Amino acid sequence: MRARSVDRQALTRWLGIAALAAATAWMTFDARGFERLLRVLAPGETSWLYPTKPLTTLMAEQIWLAAAASALATAAGFALGALALTRFGIAFRDLVLSAGSLAQTVPTVALMALLVPLTGYGPEPVIIALTLYGILPIALNVISGIESVPPDVRDAATGIGMRRWQRVIRVELPLAWPVIVGGIKNVVVINVSAATLGAVVAAGGLGMPILAGFHDYNDAYILQGALPSIALALLADRLLTVRPRWERG
Amino acid sequence: MIEISGLTKEYGGHRAVDGLDLTVASGELTVLLGPSGAGKTTVLRCINRLIEPTSGTVCVEGVDVATLDPVELRRRMGYVIQNVGLFPNMTIRENVAAVPRLLGWDKRRIAERIDEMLELVGLDPERYGGKYPRQLSGGEAQRVGVARALAADPPILLMDEPFGAVDPLTRERLQREMRHLQARLRKTVVFVTHDIDEAVLLGDRIALMRDGRLEQHDTPEALWRRPANEFVRRFFGENLGLRVIIRYCLADVRLKPLEEGATALPRIDAGVTLKEALAELVGRRARALAVVRDGAPIGMFDFDVLLASLAEEGDGACS
Numbered sequence: 001m002r003a004r005s006v007d008r009q010a011l012t013r014w015l016g017i018a019a020l021a022a023a024t025a026w027m028t029f030d031a032r033g034f035e036r037l038l039r040v041l042a043p044g045e046t047s048w049l050y051p052t053k054p055l056t057t058l059m060a061e062q063i064w065l066a067a068a069a070s071a072l073a074t075a076a077g078f079a080l081g082a083l084a085l086t087r088f089g090i091a092f093r094d095l096v097l098s099a100g101s102l103a104q105t106v107p108t109v110a111l112m113a114l115l116v117p118l119t120g121y122g123p124e125p126v127i128i129a130l131t132l133y134g135i136l137p138i139a140l141n142v143i144s145g146i147e148s149v150p151p152d153v154r155d156a157a158t159g160i161g162m163r164r165w166q167r168v169i170r171v172e173l174p175l176a177w178p179v180i181v182g183g184i185k186n187v188v189v190i191n192v193s194a195a196t197l198g199a200v201v202a203a204g205g206l207g208m209p210i211l212a213g214f215h216d217y218n219d220a221y222i223l224q225g226a227l228p229s230i231a232l233a234l235l236a237d238r239l240l241t242v243r244p245r246w247e248r249g
Numbered sequence: 250m251i252e253i254s255g256l257t258k259e260y261g262g263h264r265a266v267d268g269l270d271l272t273v274a275s276g277e278l279t280v281l282l283g284p285s286g287a288g289k290t291t292v293l294r295c296i297n298r299l300i301e302p303t304s305g306t307v308c309v310e311g312v313d314v315a316t317l318d319p320v321e322l323r324r325r326m327g328y329v330i331q332n333v334g335l336f337p338n339m340t341i342r343e344n345v346a347a348v349p350r351l352l353g354w355d356k357r358r359i360a361e362r363i364d365e366m367l368e369l370v371g372l373d374p375e376r377y378g379g380k381y382p383r384q385l386s387g388g389e390a391q392r393v394g395v396a397r398a399l400a401a402d403p404p405i406l407l408m409d410e411p412f413g414a415v416d417p418l419t420r421e422r423l424q425r426e427m428r429h430l431q432a433r434l435r436k437t438v439v440f441v442t443h444d445i446d447e448a449v450l451l452g453d454r455i456a457l458m459r460d461g462r463l464e465q466h467d468t469p470e471a472l473w474r475r476p477a478n479e480f481v482r483r484f485f486g487e488n489l490g491l492r493v494i495i496r497y498c499l500a501d502v503r504l505k506p507l508e509e510g511a512t513a514l515p516r517i518d519a520g521v522t523l524k525e526a527l528a529e530l531v532g533r534r535a536r537a538l539a540v541v542r543d544g545a546p547i548g549m550f551d552f553d554v555l556l557a558s559l560a561e562e563g564d565g566a567c568s
Contacts, residue, residue, distance in 0.1 A: 156334025159299060159407075160348050160397070161324035174338040246338050246381040 009248070013238065020235040027228045028059045034224070042220040050209035050221050059228060061123075061204035065195040066232075069127045070188045073134025077183070080135060081142025096139055103136045108194055112201050126198035126205075133194075134187035141183025145176030178244055185240035192233040196225060250275045251296060251405065251437060256305035258291050258461075265291045267461035268305070273454075275404075278431055278438040279466075280452035282445065284484075288461040289441040293407050296439060297323045309405065324351055327398030327406040327436075331413040333390045335382040341367070341393050342378040348401040366396040371426065388419035395427075399434070406438045412447065424450055445485060449492045457481055469493050490559065494523035499540050502558040504548025507539065512546075514539040519547060523558065526550055 027034045031049060038048040050058075084093040108129055115125035149172050157167040173180075199207030206225040213221030251273040258266040266288040273279045281289040294300040296307050298319040307314045314322055327348075335344050342363050349359045367374040370392040382390055391411060398406060412420045412427075424447055431438065431451070442448055448455050449469045456466040464484075465477040473489040476482040485492075500519040515533050517526055519542040529538060530552065537551035 150332075150334075152330060152332040152334040153336060155299070156328065156330060157336070159297060159323060159328035159330070159334075161320050161322075161351055162347075163320050166351070171336050171338065175336075244338065246383065 009243075013241070017235065017238045020231055020238060024059075024228060024231040024235055027231065028055050031055060038220045038223055041223055042218075045218055045220045047218065048220040048224070050212055050224055052212070053204070053208065055224065055228065058204065058206050058208060058225070059232075061198075062192070062195050062206045062229065062232065065123055065126050065130070065198050065203060065205050066188065066191040066236075068123075069130030069134060069191050069195070070184070072127070072131040073187055073191075074138055074184055076131065077135045077138025077187075078142055078180075081139035081146075084139065084143055085146055093143060096136065096143065099136060103133065106133075108133055109197055109200060112197065116201055121202040123198065123203040125201050126195060126203040130191050130194055134191060137187055138180075138183045141179050142176070145179030145183075146172050148179060149175045174244070178242065178247075181240055181242055185237060188236045188240060189233050192236055193229055196229055250310060251439065252306075252308040252311075253292065253296075254306055254308075256292065256295060256307065257303045258288070258295065258300060259303045264461050266295070266302070269458075269461065269463050271456055271463055271466060273437055273439055275437050276435040277453040278436075278440055278451055280448040280455045281439060281441045281458060282443065282448045282452075282455050283458035283464075285443060286460075287458040289443075289458055290409055291461075292458075293409055293439055293441050296405075297326050297328060297407055299323075324348060324401065325403050325405065327401075327403045329391075329394045329398045329406070329408045329411040331410040333382075333394040333414075335390055335393055335397070337382050339381075340378065341372075341380050341382070341385070342374075344382065344393055345396045345400050347397060348403075352401055354401075362400055366400050367393075369399070369430070370396045372396070386419075387415040388423060391415055391419075391423060392426075395430075399436075404437055406436045408438065408440045410442055411440075413442070413444075420447075427451060445489075446492055446495070449489070450495055457484060459484075469496065491524070491527075494527065494555070494559070495525075497523045497558065499523065499526055499550055500542070502550075502554060504540055504550055505537075505554055507546055507549050512539070514549070516541050516546070517550065518542070523555060527555060 031054065034055070035048045042048065049055075080096060083089045084096045111129040111132065112125045115128055119125050119128065153171060153175070154167065157171045162170065195203075195205050196207030196210055198205045199211040206229045208225065209221040210225035213219060213223075213225070251271075253269055253271040253273075256266050256269040256271075257264060269288070269292060271279075271292070281292055283289055291300055295302050296309070296314070298314055301315075309322075335341075336347070339347070345363045345366050346359050349362055354362070363378065364374045367377060372389065372392055377385075377389070377393075382393070385393065391414075394411065398408075412423045415423065428451055440448075440451060452469060454466060454468055455472055457464045457472070459480060465472060465481050467475075467477075469489075470493055472481060472485060473493050476485070498519065499517065499521055502523065515529070515535050515538050517529055517538045517540055519540050521529075526538060529535070530550075537549050539546045540548050540550050
């Protein structure tokens, strides 16, 4: 019975992922089909597809912006979190924790705009801004994930003769993993939708039709940018929602 | 053999352990007993260097542990703690395999050893091997904890209130199994508890501690007959004698020959402890019991037999 319910959970998850992936792919590659949907949703318009760039290019740019920023934020966040957990970083840990919540208060658009004079227009200010925005939540989850490992488990690991790195690799990281992945998920989902702001600094992406629609009072353009972005964000969310084996059943 | 001498551990001026001398002979189980805060766990953790003493030494087989790599040292000592500390992310098999893996055993040897260990603690490897710790009951988890500690066949076992967190019935079963296991394996065990019954049942010797000092280190019988001081007497209380008789079974004592008409007496198995036999006398309001072994009566047990057995010096043998 137990095994069957586990299988059902996994099945539901993969069905959801497949449906979202199919929806995203359909909107991206079947321009004619997507246009028909947009005609239905915004019947008052005269043009339904953003003319400057095809959706395939916009989607690729969107994914690139979000993926680059998420990867950089993950790497840096991991390093920062790990550093804060070392013997030398303990003092520094509280700083990271408070800085983490503070950084969230800076508006992303403002940060991008401030970066433009330094980097010029293009994808760079977006990637840098989103990376900076994502580092601390990931570091925070690395810290709280490792700290959530029960002291008894840690004591047993040391007591049976694991070296520090063995304890980290075999016990602490696997146990902290769900929390860490949760942090990465939040950052990726935010980045997927926040990358639309890149249009403001000419970074391309799905924000371009949204911005154009805003300019031309064209709801179809806005939807053409927003719907694939939403589907992509949901897909990332589903993909990164994991439950470890040992917590199932 | 574990020799502890002059062991002192200070925490900010407070002495958790204060100049403790204690020798644990090979193959013996010594219980560190005492009220909470007596320093029992601190002593235990100094043996595998989870705590570094302020002063004093711990020697294992004649070697000062301070001169050894603490990690290598710990791999040669089984370690069992109260809340088990099984690794939740590993299956039962992986948990039991932890130390052999650290020691670099080959896969086949580890697999064989896991089966052997799980069977030793009374868990079916087929049924339990693939489970995760959260799918086990407290008692089952504790058995896995013991199996993990024994997996690499360490000569020394350190146990810190291993049965403290399970329900009383399970605890009693685990204690009994531990006694059987120790009778077979003859490990050098240091066992921390604050449960007097557990100490009396399991300990070859009991080291009674108070405020970081050793009050008396002796067999339970000797603690009962010859308490070293008022604290020892008061700690164990008046009924230590009643507790000590759990260490003997009917087969260990000189029974009375069976009288005529003894067939009418309530029967009791020779493998039963004196404490249970006494409870049987009281419970059945009987004057005497017929002791049987393999179905055949071998003698008679009554209150005189009990008194006579208490007059003799001896070590607990029932297992």
